Amino acid sequence: MPAVTRTTCAGRPAWLLRTARNAMLLSVADGGGLVLDHWGGDGGGLGDGLGGDSYLPHTPWNRPSQAHFLDGVPLAYSTYGDRVYKEPGLVVAREDGTSVSRLTWREDRIEDDVLTLVFEDAGLVVEHRFAVLADHGIVVRDVRVCNQGPSPLRVERVASAVLGLPPARYDSWTLHGRWGDEYQLTRRELAAGKVVIDSRRGFTSHEANPWFALTRAGEDGPVWFGALAWSGNWSIVFETERNDALHVVAGINPFDSAWHLEPGEDFRTPSLACGYTENGLDEAARVLHRYQRDHVLPARHRHTPPPVHYNTWLATAFDVEVEHQIALATQAAELGVELFVVDDGWFGARNDDHAGLGDWTVDPAKFPRGLDQLVDEVHRLGMRFGIWLEPEMVNPDSDLFRAHPDWVLHLPDREPTMSRNQLVLNFAREDVREGVLSRLRALLTDHRIDFVKWDHNRPYTEVGWPQAPHERRREVWVRHVRGVYEVIGRLRAEFPDLMIETCAGGGGRVDLGILGLTDMAQVSDNTDPGDRLRMQHGFSRAYAPRAMVGWVADTPEPTTGRITPLDFRFHVAMQGVLGISGDILRWSEDDRKQARELITEYKRLRPTIQDGDQHWLVVPSDNEPCAVQYVSRDCRVAVVFVYQVRGVAGEGPRRIRLRGLDADRLYRRDSDGVVTTGAALMAVGLSSAFPPPPPPGHTEDWRSRVELWQAVEETR
Incomplete structure (x- = not known):
């Protein structure tokens, strides 16, 4: 029909x-x-x-005359x-x-x-x-x-x-x-x-x-x-x-x-x-x-798995220095990272958040031999190279603002409100769009940049467009967004292999509009894995796991100060697009070894996680088990993440029943070779219990595991 x-x-x-x-x-x-x-x-x-x-x-009418x-x-x-x-x-x-x-x-x-x-x-x-x-x-x-x-x-x-x-x-x-x-x-x-x-x-x-x-x-x-x-x-x-x-x-x-x-x-x-x-x-x-x-999601990369990436922000903040960046890149490559992203601080007079936004030129003090020294080394190490940008914003202390103070959203008779020491460029204006585009085009043309983290760190105030005809001025809210879409779309057309991540102070700009132009999205600046479980559950009610970026950060967690095991942090970040930040040069050799193993495991699971069907088996809570499952489109592979969040003494294990499998097919667990039917996994399920923690100093808090179940050729 x-x-x-x-x-x-x-x-x-x-x-x-x-x-x-x-x-x-x-x-x-x-x-x-x-x-x-x-x-x-x-x-x-x-x-x-x-x-x-x-x-x-x-419908009952209020009176018959309203029939x-x-x-x-x-x-x-x-x-x-x-x-x-x-x-x-x-x-x-x-x-x-x-x-x-x-x-x-x-x-x-x-x-x-x-x-x-x-x-x-x-x-x-x-x-x-x-x-x-x-x-x-x-x-x-x-x-x-x-x-x-x-x-x-x-x-x-x-x-x-x-x-x-x-x-x-x-x-x-x-x-x-x-x-x-x-x-x-x-x-x-x-x-x-x-x-x-x-x-x-x-x-x-x-x-x-x-x-x-x-x-x-x-x-x-x-x-x-x-x-x-x-x-x-x-x-x-x-x-x-x-x-x-x-x-x-x-x-x-x-x-x-x-x-x-x-x-x-x-x-x-x-x-x-x-x-x-x-x-x-x-x-x-x-x-x-x-x-x-x-x-x-953009067709160019729709069928290509987003890469495992390392972002420098939590290791360096604004303190960017080329030799240190190369050392981080070298370590990232040894861990199995596929994309190295230099975050804020590489450009203009950018030593803190007071200056430099809008001046998208390489800081010669930080890169005396030019940005390509780092770009070339990252590529030599077998990784792609990415960079942080915030193209819609400008610091008053910048060459761009000094040259074009009228380019920002403003009202002539109102004092502008600062947020993060920056103002918003008016992308409703064609000259602003062309000016920003020319600077970004030059950056991407002069350097082999494979990836852009496109950030956006403040809400809008004094939203005015005094240069527009009076009857058009209230169009600025819509024309600005359309202008942002236009600039990103033109960049994608001119640089078709470029990948873009949307970020807005974390998860402030994720919707089907921006996802039509970007390949992945930040969920939050908060990297605490206990908090992220709840956020990722909510995010995935609306948006696909292949667009959901997770970060493995240092511990104590930068946002909450909470201490969690490295494997737990990885297992939470592995629910979508795996990212790593933090100072990996300070990680112990044991942590690096475990990270290499977990990244290798993630790459094996990635096709099912990013392109399969997601099932939340047990939703996150403050102190009980939590589980999420991914099933390949042909129902032959299932990946299950099980978490114990802040365990409470005396609670017994739960049964976690799988979903979406072929009931008549046999499935083998990769870790120990156990074989059972899809029907049994969906009816009886798995236990949420974890083996006793190894001494010394471990507790039942913050435990996690991942199970891979693959169909075998025989059926019942």
């Missing part, structure tokens, strides 16, 4: 979108509203098969001007000051599993796009607003998507936190009224993330979920109506933002990837992971 078909629903024009996992049924209500008649499981009888019955809930109002009806979009009082997805102001639009359906277009529905009102044309990825169970939505009238329009709000669910009690699942404590999975019971999660900081933020999941209250069965591809201000509104129908509006945050449309101009929103599964949050995460691996 095709992914998109025309049909009818209760006599109204309708469209059925089908994937391997679910279906959406859309229709046009009397008067032009776009209705989401159904979003969920596909029983095979949607549309005409209902014999004219409607999926719409029978044609759409309150309480699940909508696929809401416009200010509809017969409805719920959160609007679209608000457009006209030249006469009015902002009421009454859209009517004009036409549909179906091409290559993409449905476009076109609505109009007196020169305002709105196109809703639904791209169906049938094999992945994902529908990607966006909206295009066009001005085909004779006068300018001002788009004051345009959401990427509106999603309506029928009356029930719902829980929302979202990701919240702060610097050093990002990606905490948060459940909230939705009651009457609105719940808003958003960012107004200019970028995705540490405090919240533009991903959500919805379940029926208290259940972990059916899940509706979505992830927004936008790295600027964003907003997701959950509104529970009087009949318990749920109305969700997701897109660019309308805070302080508007878009001017001259006749003939248009505006397209970022996309929202949305899906449904019957099998809980863990399965919803795997659906998103597969979608990202196959359709979001």
Whole structure:
């Protein structure tokens, strides 16, 4: 059956979108509203098969005269001007000051599993796009607003998507936190009224993330979920109506933002990837992971495993010196590292965070023979070479700012607010984009740089663009983000083999927008493995393990001061893309030997970890066992990490049941040759117990192990 078909629903024009996992049924209500008649499981009888019955809930009216109002009806979009009082997805102001639009359906277009529905009102044309990825169970939505009238329009709000669910009690699942404590999975019971999660900081933020999941209250069965591809201000509104129908509006945050449309101009929103599964949050995460691996992450490196990397920050901070860097690189290569990354401090007058940002030229005092002395040595050692950049920022104490003080986001009558002694360059301006691009292009052309860590260390304040025409000034929030995307995209086109990591003070900028341009993402500046277990669990509800960077740092941990074993730190960092920092020159020979063995082990497990399906068998907690499993796409290989976090005396071992295996196949454990069936591993499972710790001085705290199970040729 095709992914998109025309049909009818209760006599109204309708469209059925089908994937391997679910279906959406859309229709046009009397008067032009776009209705989401159904979003969920596909029983095979949607549309005409209902014999004219409607999926719409029978909503009690406030009074009979409001019979044609759409309150309480699940909508696929809401416009200010509809017969409805719920959160609007679209608000457009006209030249006469009015902002009421009454859209009517004009036409549909179906091409290559993409449905476009076109609505109009007196020169305002709105196109809703639904791209169906049938094999992945994902529908990607966006909206295009066009001005085909004779006068300018001002788009004051345009959401990427509106999603309506029928009356029930719902829980929302979202990701919240702060610097050093990002990606905490948060459940909230939705009651009457609105719940808003958003960012107004200019970028995705540490405090919240533009991903959500919805379940029926208290259940972990059916899940509706979505992830927004936008790295600027964003907003997701959950509104529970009087009949318990749920109305969700997701897109660019309308805070302080508007878009001017001259006749003939248009505006397209970022996309929202949305899906449904019957099998809980863990399965919803795997659906998103597969979608990202196959359709979001940059195609150039999509099928190449991200390298094991070493980053110099925790070993040197700003104290960069070429001979010391070469010594670190030599040791990193001996450990089996594949990529050596020089972090902050290599450029300009950069001896601390007060100066140098924007001056992307090599400091001759730190590299008297030029950067290539280090670059060439890293390549000779068999590793790739990477470097740290923060291209969107500038220190006032820099040659760039002294030459172009007007290049920053600013207001002429306001004192700028410093954060980390830096200001934000205005990427809405073409001259800023071209100036930054020329400096980065020169750096990448003059040196064989294989990898860039692209950082971003402050929120935005005094967000002004005084050089722009008055009617365009509130476009700066959106144009800045688009400008960042443009610069990264042009760099990738000019240097196609370049790999890029997104970092924003740790995990402050991760979303489907930036992941479409970068290969991996930092989760947090906090490297404490106990804290990272919780953060990585939350991160992986929304984002694929192959994009998740983990760091093995020194102990005591730089952020928390906690002491943890080296193998525990490695096993936590091995859940995604393995990175190492810290002063490896000070590690003991025993630690180096263990690190070499663990890196070798990780490389063997890496294909399954980065390209397989992830299952959280036991979620992290403060003092109990935790386990996560990865299964290859063909179900022949399983990798299981088991952790004991801050063990408590007297607690007995738990059974950890595996998932996603072939029940009829035999599997052999790599460590001891034990053979058992997939059915037994899923029904009985493994023990969380660890052998007694070797003396002296060891405790049951912070224990971990990794098990590799591989299918054998025989079956039961």
